[in-house]
Amino acid sequence: MLHIVRQFIRLLGICIRAPGGKAQVALFAIIVALELGSVYVGVRLVQWTGAFYAAIQKIDGPETVRQIGVFAIIVALNSVRGLTADYLRKKLEIAWRGALTDHAIDLWTTNKAYWHLAQSSTDRIDNPDQRIADDCRIFINRILGEALDLISRIVGLASYLAILWSLSNFPLSLGFIGIDLQIPRYMIWAAFIYVALSTAITHFLGQPLKRLLSEQQRREANFRFSMARWRTAFDEVALANGEAAEKATLRARFDDIADNWLKLMRRELALGAFTFPFKHTVLRIPLFVALPGYIAGHVAFGGLMQLSMAFSNVVTDLSWFIFSYRDLSELVATSSRLDRFMQAAQAEAAHDRAGFRRSKSGDALRLKNVFLRTPDGKPLLSLRELTIGPGETVCLRGASGIGKTILTKSLAGLWRHGSGDVAFPAGGWMFLPQKAYMPEGGPFAGAAYPYPVASFDRHAIAEVLGAVGLSRLVGEGPEPGAQGDGTDSLSGGELQRLAIARLLLHRPDWAVLDEATSALDDAAETELLSLVRERLKNTTLILITHRLPEKLAAARLINLDNDTEKLVATA
Numbered sequence: 213m214l215h216i217v218r219q220f221i222r223l224l225g226i227c228i229r230a231p232g233g234k235a236q237v238a239l240f241a242i243i244v245a246l247e248l249g250s251v252y253v254g255v256r257l258v259q260w261t262g263a264f265y266a267a268i269q270k271i272d273g274p275e276t277v278r279q280i281g282v283f284a285i286i287v288a289l290n291s292v293r294g295l296t297a298d299y300l301r302k303k304l305e306i307a308w309r310g311a312l313t314d315h316a317i318d319l320w321t322t323n324k325a326y327w328h329l330a331q332s333s334t335d336r337i338d339n340p341d342q343r344i345a346d347d348c349r350i351f352i353n354r355i356l357g358e359a360l361d362l363i364s365r366i367v368g369l370a371s372y373l374a375i376l377w378s379l380s381n382f383p384l385s386l387g388f389i390g391i392d393l394q395i396p397r398y399m400i401w402a403a404f405i406y407v408a409l410s411t412a413i414t415h416f417l418g419q420p421l422k423r424l425l426s427e428q429q430r431r432e433a434n435f436r437f438s439m440a441r442w443r444t445a446f447d448e449v450a451l452a453n454g455e456a457a458e459k460a461t462l463r464a465r466f467d468d469i470a471d472n473w474l475k476l477m478r479r480e481l482a483l484g485a486f487t488f489p490f491k492h493t494v495l496r497i498p499l500f501v502a503l504p505g506y507i508a509g510h511v512a513f514g515g516l517m518q519l520s521m522a523f524s525n526v527v528t529d530l531s532w533f534i535f536s537y538r539d540l541s542e543l544v545a546t547s548s549r550l551d552r553f554m555q556a557a558q559a560e561a562a563h564d565r566a567g568f569r570r571s572k573s574g575d576a577l578r579l580k581n582v583f584l585r586t587p588d589g590k591p592l593l594s595l596r597e598l599t600i601g602p603g604e605t606v607c608l609r610g611a612s613g614i615g616k617t618i619l620t621k622s623l624a625g626l627w628r629h630g631s632g633d634v635a636f637p638a639g640g641w642m643f644l645p646q647k648a649y650m651p652e653g654g655p656f657a658g659a660a661y662p663y664p665v666a667s668f669d670r671h672a673i674a675e676v677l678g679a680v681g682l683s684r685l686v687g688e689g690p691e692p693g694a695q696g697d698g699t700d701s702l703s704g705g706e707l708q709r710l711a712i713a714r715l716l717l718h719r720p721d722w723a724v725l726d727e728a729t730s731a732l733d734d735a736a737e738t739e740l741l742s743l744v745r746e747r748l749k750n751t752t753l754i755l756i757t758h759r760l761p762e763k764l765a766a767a768r769l770i771n772l773d774n775d776t777e778k779l780v781a782t783a
């Protein structure tokens with residue numbers, strides 16, 4: 213229980229510490245005040261009920277009409293209060309959801325935590341996209357709803373208890389095996405005992421709900437993930453006639469959903485079998501409980517109605533836990549998932565990337581005794597000594613699976629499984645993987661990525677696109693920034709050309725091309741790499757490729773397979 217409260221505090225703390233958090237706390241206070249207005253309205257209605265039925269009992273026409281007028285005013289004011297509270301609550305909801313979402317995305321991206329979390333076999337976080345998109349929304353929605361409900365119920369409970377206390381100032385007389393038992397203010401005790409028993413039963417029946425709801429969220433996210441995965445590979449699936457396999461996967465994912473849904477249904481049915489009749493008896497039972505007082509002549513008819521209404525309000529407020537059990541279970545399940553995600557992302561973001569000793573060097577890249585491993589310790593390639601100077605062209609070759617891509621990731625600071633010394637030169641780096649990433653927004657955005665298009669001169673972007681053979685994309689298609697912008701249909705080779713255009717535009721000091729031209733034919737590959745070499749004279753090019761590009765001036769060929777230190781100079 214305490215750990216759940218701590219989770220709530222941690223997550224709400226994020227919202228409150230965000231910019232504008234203090235103003236939002238003030239907004240929350242206003243909403244609480246407006247919600248408490250409903251308690252006042254409730255108390256006023258109890259008084260009104262007494263006065264109204266007393267007027268009816270006395271057959272007092274003018275007083276009855278006056279009470280109807282009072283009722284109309286109460287309802288009108290309450291409507292204004294309710295609508296204002298609802299409007300402000302939605303405002304606060306989007307502000308806090310925004311703060312939580314921003315924080316989650318910040319943690320997820322700091323120190324590339326998203327990448328490390330996806331690699332980890334122990335801390336692996338399933339469906340992080342769902343946690344950011346859905347869990348933040350559900351958590352804020354539920355916590356606000358439940359907190360406001362709880363506060364107004366606590367205040368309501370105190371108010372209605374006071375009324376009930378003053379009204380139920382008569383005892384219940386019970387004759388039991390010759391003993392005459394008097395229970396003073398029995399209406400109060402009856403309310404507490406009634407709710408305590410009901411709460412215990414509700415908790416007993418509903419306990420498994422939290423686990424089942426959490427599991428349901430996970431399975432729904434898995435189903436969505438399978439759909440999204442297929443969406444990113446329409447070509448591949450269509451060419452492989454993989455529809456039946458994809459359908460089978462989707463069906464299996466959906467069966468998982470349905471399976472848990474059935475368990476959830478059964479549990480909700482068991483809970484509902486108790487809470488449903490409970491909800492309906494809450495409004496009736498007070499009358500039965502108060503009847504002995506009426507029959508014994510302790511209260512008049514108006515008092516009886518007032519008493520039953522106060523009793524029913526007390527029981528309703530006390531039953532908050534029972535009525536909210538399902539929503540509370542969902543809130544707890546969501547906050548556990550979200551909190552775990554935040555903790556894991558935070559730990560990853562703060563992680564000291566050990567493995568290699570990294571230092572700064574003057575102008576050359578120096579690797580000494582670098583040994584790369586897989587996370588489970590399997591040795592990959594080793595480099596005893598390698599120095600690469602500024603402006604050089606170096607070609608790294610090696611068998612498939614030896615660890616060339618992992619070497620790239622190590623240079624990028626991602627891979628931490630290995631040892632050795634790496635001294636980095638000053639200057640900017642750029643890494644071009646085999647599969648170029650294309651952001652939304654069209655070819656101009658693709659060339660400018662990860663910077664906004666506006667950071668570059670549009671003519672310069674158009675020029676590099678033309679230089680890499682993509683002039684047909686210049687001035688074509690929707691405006692940059694639009695979705696469905698034409699880059700979706702680019703071939704593998706065209707995507708690689710676009711990545712080379714990006715390289716030409718960004719002009720880094722150091723560039724690592726990990727099979728970044730593999731989809732091009734020999735002639736096109738040589739042409740593009742020569743273009744890069746010619747235009748970026750001061751850039752050091754580290755090429756990871758199975759083919760040795762011909763005509764590439766002064767390339768050093770390093771064979772990683774046998775003798776890692778053997779350098780072959782080409783002309």
Ligand SMILES: Nc1ncnc2c1ncn2[C@@H]1O[C@H](COP(=O)(O)OP(=O)(O)OP(=O)(O)O)[C@@H](O)[C@H]1O
Nearest residue numbers: 331586587592610611612613614615616617618619
């Ligand atoms: N995240 C990972 N966890 C565990 N093993 C991995 C991970 N990434 C890569 N590996 C393994 O490390 C080995 C080296 O992978 P890498 O991608 O660096 O090979 P490569 O030399 O670039 O191969 P290719 O020439 O086929 O692209 C492979 O056996 C691969 O399965």
